[in-house]
Amino acid sequence: MSNITSTIARQALRIYSRRYPSTAFPRFSTRAAATLGSSGRRNYVSETKRSNATVSVETAIKADQKAFIKETGKQPQDEIVPTTGLSADAMMSPTAGILKQATIMDEGTRPIYLDMQATTPMDPRVLDAMLPFMTGLYGNPHSRTHAYGWETEKAVEQAREHLADLIGADPKEIIFTSGATESNNMSIKGVARFFKRAGKKNHIITCQTEHKCVLDSCRHLQDEGCQVTYLPVQSNGLIDMAQLEAAIRPETAIVSIMTVNNEIGVVQPVEEIGRLCRSKKIFFHTDAAQAVGKIPIDVNKMNIDLMSISGHKIYGPKGVGACYVRRRPRVRLDPIISGGGQERGLRSGTLAPPLAIGIGEAARICKEEMAYDSKRVTALSNRLLEGLLSLEHTTLNGDRSRHYPGCVNVSFAYVEGESLLMALKDIALSSGSACTSASLEPSYVLRALGSSDESAHSSIRFGIGRFTTEAEIDYVLKAVRERVTFLRELSPLWELVQEGIDLNTIEWSQH
Numbered sequence: 001m002s003n004i005t006s007t008i009a010r011q012a013l014r015i016y017s018r019r020y021p022s023t024a025f026p027r028f029s030t031r032a033a034a035t036l037g038s039s040g041r042r043n044y045v046s047e048t049k050r051s052n053a054t055v056s057v058e059t060a061i062k063a064d065q066k067a068f069i070k071e072t073g074k075q076p077q078d079e080i081v082p083t084t085g086l087s088a089d090a091m092m093s094p095t096a097g098i099l100k101q102a103t104i105m106d107e108g109t110r111p112i113y114l115d116m117q118a119t120t121p122m123d124p125r126v127l128d129a130m131l132p133f134m135t136g137l138y139g140n141p142h143s144r145t146h147a148y149g150w151e152t153e154k155a156v157e158q159a160r161e162h163l164a165d166l167i168g169a170d171p172k173e174i175i176f177t178s179g180a181t182e183s184n185n186m187s188i189k190g191v192a193r194f195f196k197r198a199g200k201k202n203h204i205i206t207c208q209t210e211h212k213c214v215l216d217s218c219r220h221l222q223d224e225g226c227q228v229t230y231l232p233v234q235s236n237g238l239i240d241m242a243q244l245e246a247a248i249r250p251e252t253a254i255v256s257i258m259t260v261n262n263e264i265g266v267v268q269p270v271e272e273i274g275r276l277c278r279s280k281k282i283f284f285h286t287d288a289a290q291a292v293g294k295i296p297i298d299v300n301k302m303n304i305d306l307m308s309i310s311g312h313k314i315y316g317p318k319g320v321g322a323c324y325v326r327r328r329p330r331v332r333l334d335p336i337i338s339g340g341g342q343e344r345g346l347r348s349g350t351l352a353p354p355l356a357i358g359i360g361e362a363a364r365i366c367k368e369e370m371a372y373d374s375k376r377v378t379a380l381s382n383r384l385l386e387g388l389l390s391l392e393h394t395t396l397n398g399d400r401s402r403h404y405p406g407c408v409n410v411s412f413a414y415v416e417g418e419s420l421l422m423a424l425k426d427i428a429l430s431s432g433s434a435c436t437s438a439s440l441e442p443s444y445v446l447r448a449l450g451s452s453d454e455s456a457h458s459s460i461r462f463g464i465g466r467f468t469t470e471a472e473i474d475y476v477l478k479a480v481r482e483r484v485t486f487l488r489e490l491s492p493l494w495e496l497v498q499e500g501i502d503l504n505t506i507e508w509s510q511h
């Protein structure tokens with residue numbers, strides 16, 4: 001039996017005291033240990049000393065498992081048993097069989113994965129489609145003089161068709177890129193630079209809750225002399241159409257508003273935005289990385305001129321994406337990557353056929369299974385949300401009806417989000433976007449909704465996807481309920497609330 005000493009509670013307290021510096025904080029000493037039993041299942045016990053009193057708490061998967069057996073009469077192995085059974089190193093070992101372990105087949109041997117907005121597991125059918133193009137079918141799809149080139153080109157063009165089919169586009173309007181980040185850069189910088197160079201228009205409209213790569217592209221364009229309006233959002237996370245209309249100027253070249261927000265899952269009124277932009281002859285770009293393949297999108301019905309797609313958000317490979325670029329009326333843009341003129345001259349460089357074929361297959365499966373996936377994800381999401389909201393002082397962030405159900409962002413008042421994440425090590429979750437998850441800053445998306453720093457800090461995002469099971473949701477609900485209760489019991493703020501004190505009436509001493 002091996003022992004893994006963990007510092008979950010200590011780290012939680014460190015963050016807690018950093019976050020609430022003005023709070024008179026009782027002295028704590030903590031010890032938390034996780035043991036990896038010979039059964040391969042993980043148990044952990046934490047012991048917390050608060051002031052002079054000692055509180056021993058067995059928060060634990062072990063306890064969860066006992067309750068699970070009692071409630072269901074089933075052994076958890078039959079259902080889900082999150083453990084540290086296989087380390088990442090072990091998974092990489094050639095004897096472990098990486099393909100076998102790295103697919104959904106590993107369910108039950110690692111933490112439950114509920115971070116689908118960060119990335120999705122690759123569908124094994126996607127891998128099947130890709131593999132021949134990593135080995136025997138290695139031709140350059142741009143080679144026109146022999147069969148090696150032709151066979152690869154044929155498969156790449158079929159992938160383009162699958163992507164086009166998913167969003168109601170013509171295959172010629174699909175440009176393969178390295179991901180949604182590149183597609184966003186290409187769209188926004190490309191259009192803005194074209195119009196600026198032509199001396200015509202130099203204004204861009206976007207929104208404060210966009211992904212960093214959109215906001216950062218706009219910042220770069222500001223340095224180049226463009227003007228940018230960052231629209232605020234309402235407290236439900238949606239933009240106000242009247243504000244958008246008022247922000248439009250004669251020199252506005254492009255409006256960029258995302259379809260589904262990656263942190264809170266709200267769905268912006270894309271069809272209305274498209275109609276407005278078309279009526280004003282302004283190009284409309286949408287970052288649909290979190291929307292494509294999950295909710296129906298039709299670029300013609302929605303008057304979308306440019307759209308960003310990411311492979312790894314739709315059960316496809318990482319490092320590949322696509323950009324929809326409308327041909328009629330033709331979107332004019334300066335390419336970011338110049339060279340051999342591939343991809344309609346908009347994105348030079350040899351394509352990566354396995355990746356392009358992977359995203360194509362992922363798109364094909366999404367189209368075929370969207371209704372089924374959507375029904376499942378919605379049912380799981382309702383189950384999760386109902387359970388989470390039954391905990392007191394817990395709220396959903398973002399609009400409840402204009403919402404993609406696979407992204408559930410919840411605030412647990414009086415619980416520090418990072419502490420909760422640490423107490424939920426058996427579940428892979430995040431408090432926001434993956435690229436900002438190392439930062440202890442509160443989410444700028446939640447701040448834009450008007451959330452307080454405390455509320456933003458106490459928020460967790462639960463991402464549900466194609467391979468999530470009901471048993472996993474039930475496990476997560478139980479674990480969250482227990483650990484939120486545990487952490488609240490440590491919180492001096494919670495103690496005050498329980499004593500009936502209105503925290504807003506307290507004047508905290510300043511340091």
Ligand SMILES: Cc1ncc(COP(=O)(O)O)c(C=O)c1O
Pocket residue numbers: 117118178179180181182211213258260261262287289290309310311312319320321434
């Ligand atoms: C809304 C949104 N836009 C863009 C991206 C970046 O996508 P990619 O990783 O394909 O560059 C992401 C994912 O992280 C996202 O969620």
Ligand code: FES
Pocket residue numbers: 118212262433434435436
């Ligand atoms: S790049 Fe994926 S969340 Fe930021």
